[in-house]
Amino acid sequence: MNKPLNKRIDMPLQAVEARNSNFDEVALGYSPEMAKAEASRCLQCKKRPCISGCPVGIDIPGFIKAICDDNLPAAVETIKNDNILPGICGRVCPQETQCENVCVFNKGGNAIAIGRLERFTADWERNNKSEIAPVSKSPATGKRIAVVGSGPAGLTVAADLARMGHSVTVLEALHTTGGVLKYGIPDFRLPSEIIEEEVENIKALGVIFQLNTLVGKTQTIDELLERFDAVFLGTGAGLPIFMNIPGENLVGVYSANEFLTRVNLMQAYKFPEYQTPVKAGRQVAVIGGGNVAMDAARSALRLGAERVCIIYRRTEVEMPARREEVEHAIEEGVEMIFLASPVRFLGDEKRNLKSVECIRMELGEPDSSGRRRPLPVEGSQFIIDIDVAIVALGTTPNPLISQTSPGLKTSHKGTLIYDEATSRTTKPRVWAGGDIVTGSATVISAMGAARRAAADIDKFLKTDEGKAGQNWLKADV
Amino acid sequence: MARCFKKIIELIVYKILEKQNLATNVYLFRIKAPLIASKAKAGQFVMLRVSQKGERIPLTLAEWDGAEGSITIVVMAVGATTCQLSRLEEGDKINDLLGPLGNPTEIEYFGTVVCVAGGFAIAVIRPVIRALKEAGNHIISIIGVRNKELLFWEKELEQDSDELIITTDDGSYKRKGLVTEPLKELLEGSRDINRVIAIGPTAMMKFASLTTKPFGVKTIVSLNPIMVDGTGMCGCCRVTIGDETRFACVDGPEFDGHLVDWEEFMSRQTTYLDQEKYSYQCSLGTGEKHHG
Ligand SMILES: Cc1cc2nc3c(=O)[nH]c(=O)nc-3n(C[C@H](O)[C@H](O)[C@H](O)COP(=O)(O)OP(=O)(O)OC[C@H]3O[C@@H](n4cnc5c(N)ncnc54)[C@H](O)[C@@H]3O)c2cc1C
Ligand code: SF4
Ligand code: FES
Numbered sequence: 001m002n003k004p005l006n007k008r009i010d011m012p013l014q015a016v017e018a019r020n021s022n023f024d025e026v027a028l029g030y031s032p033e034m035a036k037a038e039a040s041r042c043l044q045c046k047k048r049p050c051i052s053g054c055p056v057g058i059d060i061p062g063f064i065k066a067i068c069d070d071n072l073p074a075a076v077e078t079i080k081n082d083n084i085l086p087g088i089c090g091r092v093c094p095q096e097t098q099c100e101n102v103c104v105f106n107k108g109g110n111a112i113a114i115g116r117l118e119r120f121t122a123d124w125e126r127n128n129k130s131e132i133a134p135v136s137k138s139p140a141t142g143k144r145i146a147v148v149g150s151g152p153a154g155l156t157v158a159a160d161l162a163r164m165g166h167s168v169t170v171l172e173a174l175h176t177t178g179g180v181l182k183y184g185i186p187d188f189r190l191p192s193e194i195i196e197e198e199v200e201n202i203k204a205l206g207v208i209f210q211l212n213t214l215v216g217k218t219q220t221i222d223e224l225l226e227r228f229d230a231v232f233l234g235t236g237a238g239l240p241i242f243m244n245i246p247g248e249n250l251v252g253v254y255s256a257n258e259f260l261t262r263v264n265l266m267q268a269y270k271f272p273e274y275q276t277p278v279k280a281g282r283q284v285a286v287i288g289g290g291n292v293a294m295d296a297a298r299s300a301l302r303l304g305a306e307r308v309c310i311i312y313r314r315t316e317v318e319m320p321a322r323r324e325e326v327e328h329a330i331e332e333g334v335e336m337i338f339l340a341s342p343v344r345f346l347g348d349e350k351r352n353l354k355s356v357e358c359i360r361m362e363l364g365e366p367d368s369s370g371r372r373r374p375l376p377v378e379g380s381q382f383i384i385d386i387d388v389a390i391v392a393l394g395t396t397p398n399p400l401i402s403q404t405s406p407g408l409k410t411s412h413k414g415t416l417i418y419d420e421a422t423s424r425t426t427k428p429r430v431w432a433g434g435d436i437v438t439g440s441a442t443v444i445s446a447m448g449a450a451r452r453a454a455a456d457i458d459k460f461l462k463t464d465e466g467k468a469g470q471n472w473l474k475a476d477v
Numbered sequence: 478m479a480r481c482f483k484k485i486i487e488l489i490v491y492k493i494l495e496k497q498n499l500a501t502n503v504y505l506f507r508i509k510a511p512l513i514a515s516k517a518k519a520g521q522f523v524m525l526r527v528s529q530k531g532e533r534i535p536l537t538l539a540e541w542d543g544a545e546g547s548i549t550i551v552v553m554a555v556g557a558t559t560c561q562l563s564r565l566e567e568g569d570k571i572n573d574l575l576g577p578l579g580n581p582t583e584i585e586y587f588g589t590v591v592c593v594a595g596g597f598a599i600a601v602i603r604p605v606i607r608a609l610k611e612a613g614n615h616i617i618s619i620i621g622v623r624n625k626e627l628l629f630w631e632k633e634l635e636q637d638s639d640e641l642i643i644t645t646d647d648g649s650y651k652r653k654g655l656v657t658e659p660l661k662e663l664l665e666g667s668r669d670i671n672r673v674i675a676i677g678p679t680a681m682m683k684f685a686s687l688t689t690k691p692f693g694v695k696t697i698v699s700l701n702p703i704m705v706d707g708t709g710m711c712g713c714c715r716v717t718i719g720d721e722t723r724f725a726c727v728d729g730p731e732f733d734g735h736l737v738d739w740e741e742f743m744s745r746q747t748t749y750l751d752q753e754k755y756s757y758q759c760s761l762g763t764g765e766k767h768h769g
Contacts, residue, residue, distance in 0.1 A: 156478050173535075173708050176575040183710075213753055218512050238710040240723065249722060250714055251742055258711035266532070266705070275532040275557050275707075275750035316741055351744035354621045398709050400727065 010049060011039045016331050023187045023269055023302055026328055035120040039067035042112050050114060053102035055448035058082045060099060060114055067117060067470045073132055079118060080135065084159040084202065085152060085447065087126065087194045088181060090119025092291075093444050094322045111383025126197055138387045140164035143461045146171060146228040148215045148255055153177020153234030153270030153434030153446040155202055160454035162205035168463065169228070170207060177322075179236055180435075181443070183265035184257070186295050188302070190323070197355065200261045214309075216404035221255040221430060230429050230457045231418065232449060237435035243287070248391070252279060254354030256288070256296045256392035263299050284308045285356055288392030289318070294325040296390040297334045309335040309384065311342060313361045313374040315460055339363070339374065344383065345389060355385045381449070397436045405430075415439050423453030431457055479737075482670050491571040494547055499629040503553045503597045505539070511546030512545075513576045519604035520582030520699065520731055523548065524707035526573040527561045534558050535704045535726070538577065539600040548576075551600035556753055578707045579730045583697070584608045588671035590637070591614045591663060593656050593685050595677025596622060599630055601699075602676045606637045609674075617663065618624045621656035621681065625649040656681060657688045664692045672697070675734060679743055686734030698734040700725045702745060717741050 012028040013019075030038065042064045051110040059078050066075035077085045081255050091114055095101075100111035125132055143166045147154045150172040159169045176182055176196045203209065214221060215235070224231050240255035242248055260279065262268040266276035280303035286296045289312035297308045310329070312319060315338045319326055330336065340358045348354050360380035363372035396414045407427035409417045416425050416432045423431045433449030435441055486589040495507035513523060522537045534556075536670055540549035554563035582605050590609050594602035599620055601686070610616050618638040622628045623646045635641050642659045643651040652659065675685035682698040689696040702714040702725050709727035716725050717738035723729065 046654045048628040095753060107573045132659070135582070173575065174706065213512065214578070217578060218576065219515065238708070240710070240717075242712065249717060251744055255712040258705060258713045261705055261711050267613050269751065272755055279748065351741065352524065398727075400709065422670070 004237070006041075006105075006108070008105075008112060008113045009034050011116050012112070012329075013452055016333075018456075020332050021304070022300055025301075027324075028409065029123055030116055031122045032120075032124075035067055036070075037231070038062045038113050039117055041105070042068075043104060047243065049102040049104065050099040053099040053446045054082075055098065055450055056082045062120060064114075064117060067121065069377065072124050072128070075121045076132055079121055082451075083118075083447065084156055084410050085198050085443075086118050087122035087154070087198055088190060089447075090115050090117075090122055091190050091194070091324075091445055092185060092402045093099060094442060096225075096323050097133055098444070102219065105323065106383060107228045111183075116293075122194075126194075127254050129431045135163060135337050136200075137163050140167070141165040141461065143167070143230075144169070144228045144230065146455060147229045147232045147460075148221075149173075149179060149226075149234040149434075149436075150177035150199075151234055151235060151236050151434060151446065152181060152211065152443045153236070153436075153450040154179070154232070155199065156280040156383075156450035157232045157234060157431075157454045157457075158207045159202045159205060159279075161457060162207050164458045166458070168207045169258065170209045171213040171215055171219070171237075172209065172211050174210055174265070177209055177211070178236075181418060183261045184292065184295065186260065186264050186299050188298065189295065214398040214400070215372065221401070221405040221408070221427070223408060228363065229461055230431065232423075232450075232453055233401060233403055233425070233432040233436055234434045235398065236446075237397045237415075237437050237438075237440045239396045239398045239414075240390055240391070241393050241395060243342065243393065245342060245344050247347060247353070248349040250345050250351050250353040252281070252387055253345055253391065254279075256286075256390050257389045257395065258297065259296055260292070263303070269299075273305060278303065281386070282306050283384075283386045283388065285342075285384060285386045286310045286392055287393075288312065290313065290320045290394070291322055291325055292394075293390075293392035294321045294329045294334075296392050298325075298329055298332060300388065300390065301332055301334060305388070307325060307335065308333070309337050309362070311337045311340050311356075311358060313386075315339060316370065318371050326374045327390045336382075340382075341376065342389075343376070346383075353387055353389060355383050356389055357383050360462040362408065381433075387458055395435075395440050397439070398429070401436070421452065423449050423458040426454065491574040493565055493567050493569050493571065495566050496565070498552065498601070500597070501626045503551060503627065503629065505549060505551045505556065505600070506562070506565075507540075507547050507549045508571060509573065509733075510548045510574050510576075511544060512543045513574065514546050514548050515543045516544075517541040517548060517577040518581030519584065519608040521548035521579050522549065522707070523576030523731060524575055524578060524616065524685045524704065525550070525558075525562075525571060525575075527565070528572050529557055529559065531572065532558050533573070533607060533707065534610045535578070537598075537601040537699065537703065537730070538699075539603060548574075551597055553597045569580050574744075576709060579726060580728075582608065582674070582731055584612050586613045589617065589669060591658060591660060591670055591673045591687065593621060593675040593677070593681070594621070595656060595674065595681040596627065598677035599628075599634065600700075600753075602674070603633065603637060605674060605676070606634070610637060618642065619644070619656045621646070621677070622650075623647065638755070655684070657684050660685060661688050663692060664689060670694050673734075674698075679739075679746060682734060683737075683739040686737065686739075690735050693753055696734040698729050699730050700732060700737070700742065701730065702742065703748060716745075 063078040081259040096114035103111035260277040267274040268278035284300040359378040367373040409426040431453040434446030497505040714725040
């Protein structure tokens with residue numbers, strides 16, 4: 001084993017000049033040598049704090065040790081015991097606030113690059129399929145489960161339950177699987193092939209995917225409950241929030257969901273080969289400070305915008321985006337306008353967007369979230385000329401599911417009420433997890449909830465507990 | 478497992494069972510789609526994607542047959558997708574079909590209802606007419622087409638409605654003029670008109686609404702904005718109704734025509750005019766975005 005280095009190893013990136021005009025992946029991944037060198041920095045701590053920092057509890061020192069030992073099949077197996085989507089998580093998890101945050105090396109700012117090593121392991125698996133034994137499956141139980149939504153929550157629950165021997169059908173509204181991974185996160189951060197490969201692995205477990213099925217319209221949950229023993233809802237938080245300011249419906253104002261769906265799901269960046277158009281924009285403003293805002297801004301840049309700015313009402317420190325995404329965006333030339341907030345959009349006589357009026361903000365006392373509350377500075381309005389605006393201020397769950405399912409209770413935020421330990425909803429035999437219960441959160445937290453749901457569904461089906469709805473979550477939790 | 482898999486495949490393979498050329502550039506497709514057929518109601522639509530690289534476009538349902546497990550759509554070949562669709566034949570498969578989407582038409586007994594349709598929307602107003610008729614309403618249908626060649630289902634509409642008025646822009650058949658003229662006459666006449674429903678090109682729905690407004694007769698229009706998902710996920714289809722922004726795909730597609738911000742609606746429909754021209758390979762076309 002190499003001597004522990006005290007600095008973490010950088011991951012090679014596509015050069016800025018090149019990547020600004022293509023949708024190929026920006027981060028290129030470790031070489032085997034880099035991975036081994038990085039892995040050998042790990043101290044194999046007795047207390048293993050990193051595991052508790054991981055929402056699905058991957059045996060992190062375990063798989064890192066396997067990399068050190070040149071035993072990559074073992075590394076794959078170790079990760080896959082807890083995480084069925086490592087190629088995805090290695091790329092998009094906010095490791096700096098999770099496992100890497102609690103790594104003993106983090107104090108010096110040099111936490112083990114757990115995410116990069118996870119990604120390396122998953123990529124190795126993809127290129128060396130024949131060396132991996134197929135995942136084991138329990139004998140068939142004859143129980144049937146409907147999983148609604150094929151985002152990370154749905155995929156995880158489907159894989160877990162299939163491995164437990166249940167027969168699983170995933171119903172998805174869109175024409176393809178992956179949820180936000182597919183329609184939201186751009187190819188330059190998470191290539192479609194990675195999602196497709198991981199979905200193929202789940203299909204190989206016998207999971208059936210029924211696309212083009214909007215539950216609530218095409219089939220209702222009550223109908224599903226007639227044919228299935230249990231239903232899991234992983235329908236995410238798909239409803240875009242707008243600001244309700246004047247001019248928001250001008251031509252050229254997009255929700256991030258629309259802009260990213262056009263670009264990613266519908267591949268508008270390959271127009272006209274792909275038939276869905278998108279307004280690329282010459283001067284683009286993105287409103288918001290999360291991953292979604294970074295993805296939208298960087299996509300706009302790649303579509304050929306001359307100037308892309310991000311307007312965020314707090315400062316860089318408060319930005320909820322992954323640190324790496326903010327860094328990459330700045331490197332690529334995205335301009336950051338902090339402490340500002342739009343008050344209205346202005347258009348020309350044809351109602352095409354031509355500018356946005358903003359007001360300066362300052363940070364006041366901390367609010368309930370603990371972050372300092374931004375307050376408008378009177379008389380500080382200023383105007384930015386733009387032809388495309390992308391509103392990336394978050395999403396809430398689509399009310400369709402709760403409206404069409406008697407017995408499903410929601411909070412005032414529109415999220416489903418559920419029991420965190422079991423993922424049970426207020427409706428018997430219906431479980432839920434992911435953004436539909438938390439509001440927009442992260443891939444891994446969706447997967448964590450899904451794993452808890454799968455365990456509880458399995459327990460429920462095996463014991464026939466509460467068949468008539470006894471012991472079910474009380475509606476008033 | 479294999480059997481169950483086959484069953485699901487059957488549910489989601491959208492095979493064209495019948496194709497008809499109803500009028501110049503207007504095509505009818507009856508498509509296998511059992512799940513959609515079992516749920517469909519008047520006024521609802523589907524999202525359709527012809528091929529892997531295609532756009533998702535909304536099309537209002539013209540008919541459905543729960544027993545056969547089929548739905549019927551009628552399209553006018555005016556854009557890239559509708560042209561591509563019009564080249565498909567019986568036995569071919571549609572890549573993706575999602576539905577039924579949107580809220581059904583409000584159906585109850587109103588009294589006398591005038592149903593106005595323009596262009597190939599003749600096809601999609603039929604289920605509305607029939608449902609309203611079944612609820613006991615007296616139906617006066619006003620159908621407007623540019624010329625005689627574009628008219629279809631005259632007999633069917635005559636059967637479905639209590640009264641039928643046909644107008645052509647060029648006077649090549651029946652009454653010359655626009656649908657708003659007979660509509661106005663009816664409103665000015667001695668009979669009580671309790672509701673108007675207008676489906677068709679945007680300009681027609683707008684002017685029908687403007688015509689009825691002074692008379693205070695509730696007028697429902699079926700909006701056809703550009704859509705992407707059709708499930709409430711993107712907000713592309715947003716329209717201003719009164720003072721509120723609504724998503725046409727989930728809050729509509731039918732709204733009170735007197736409350737629609739028509740200027741905004743029309744501007745949003747032109748968002749991709751340049752790109753549409755570019756990707757448009759067929760010869761014939763008007764500016765109207767794929768209406769269904
Ligand atoms: C642009 C963007 C970037 C992001 N970047 C990151 C990141 O870097 N790291 C990170 O951890 N998180 C990121 N997130 C958040 C993360 O993607 C989500 O938290 C996660 O995808 C939630 O998973 P889910 O399974 O709950 O829901 P989703 O991924 O939203 O999947 C829900 C699925 O259900 C389907 N569906 C909805 N309603 C129905 C219905 N009625 N019937 C059938 N199907 C239905 C939807 O079509 C969708 O496919 C990002 C989000 C966005 C939008
Ligand atoms: S905390 Fe860091 S050093 Fe310790 S085992 Fe985990 S990854 Fe290795
Ligand atoms: S089409 Fe996307 S929300 Fe209506």
